[in-house]
Amino acid sequence: MQKAFGGKRHLINPRVADITEPKPEQSRVNCQYRHECSLGCPYGTYFCTHSVALPVAVATVNLTLRPFFEVRQVLYYNNRKRATGVEVVDAETNKTYQYTADVIFLNASTFNSTWLLMNSATDVWEGGLGSASEELGHNAMDHNFRVGAEGSVEGFDDKYYFDRCPAGFYIPRFRNVDGEERPYLRGFGYQGSASREGWNREIAELNIGKDLKNALSTPGSWRIGMTAFGEMLPDHANRIALATSLTDKWGLPVLSISVELSENEKKMRSAAPSRCCRRSAWSM
Numbered sequence: 001m002q003k004a005f006g007g008k009r010h011l012i013n014p015r016v017a018d019i020t021e022p023k024p025e026q027s028r029v030n031c032q033y034r035h036e037c038s039l040g041c042p043y044g045t046y047f048c049t050h051s052v053a054l055p056v057a058v059a060t061v062n063l064t065l066r067p068f069f070e071v072r073q074v075l076y077y078n079n080r081k082r083a084t085g086v087e088v089v090d091a092e093t094n095k096t097y098q099y100t101a102d103v104i105f106l107n108a109s110t111f112n113s114t115w116l117l118m119n120s121a122t123d124v125w126e127g128g129l130g131s132a133s134e135e136l137g138h139n140a141m142d143h144n145f146r147v148g149a150e151g152s153v154e155g156f157d158d159k160y161y162f163d164r165c166p167a168g169f170y171i172p173r174f175r176n177v178d179g180e181e182r183p184y185l186r187g188f189g190y191q192g193s194a195s196r197e198g199w200n201r202e203i204a205e206l207n208i209g210k211d212l213k214n215a216l217s218t219p220g221s222w223r224i225g226m227t228a229f230g231e232m233l234p235d236h237a238n239r240i241a242l243a244t245s246l247t248d249k250w251g252l253p254v255l256s257i258s259v260e261l262s263e264n265e266k267k268m269r270s271a272a273p274s275r276c277c278r279r280s281a282w283s284m
């Protein structure tokens, strides 16, 4: 990249939160090189909520998990002008419960947290808790992605990957920076990774015998791929709302989603390469 772009593009090796020393008090060991990182590291080496934060929280005995509870509304006490708890339905028994708390966090992801607000305090605000802003449910944004390139790379046969790095590479945005102007606002970066083809490349060939054994124990050629991740601008017209006629099995309105890419996002997408290639250098 240095040679092709004269220092105007940068490739960052991602940092990953892998521990280097075992932490038995947290039931975590250092990396076992099992290559299951994308599942959330069952050994707690690579930081993730399921294998690191939740077990530690459970160990405090101050945490109770209710995986089959569906929160259906935030309770709002109008006289005190504050949220006081949540109402839940037990998905296994269909019984309803109420929990109260001084502080309530909605960690139901963007869309479901918004659904919950829209389904709460509707006797006070027709559009739900927080709808007085007239922005609740609006400005929905997503990744502007699924354009990029992939291909085989010739050479580098003496290279292989090593050490703990369950991540690929990142190329930060280089459009509309440093005085450059493109016919769209903002820009995109790239996320990608490279790997050598493994033993399964031989399956299609129905190989057999010594040749097959040799092929299975030899890394294949390099492949590299990357996807552009573009910025999506907030647009009031892109919105999610409670469906007016469709409900789920508990009689709760499902989410209706009405979101479109704007001309700006479409222009940005067409600027990112989208092809498969077999070459040793790409233009971007």
Ligand code: SF4
Pocket: 018, 030, 031, 032, 033, 034, 035, 036, 037, 038, 040, 041, 042, 043, 044, 045, 046, 164, 166
């Ligand atoms: S980080 Fe990845 S390779 Fe290392 S122990 Fe966790 S899952 Fe296995």
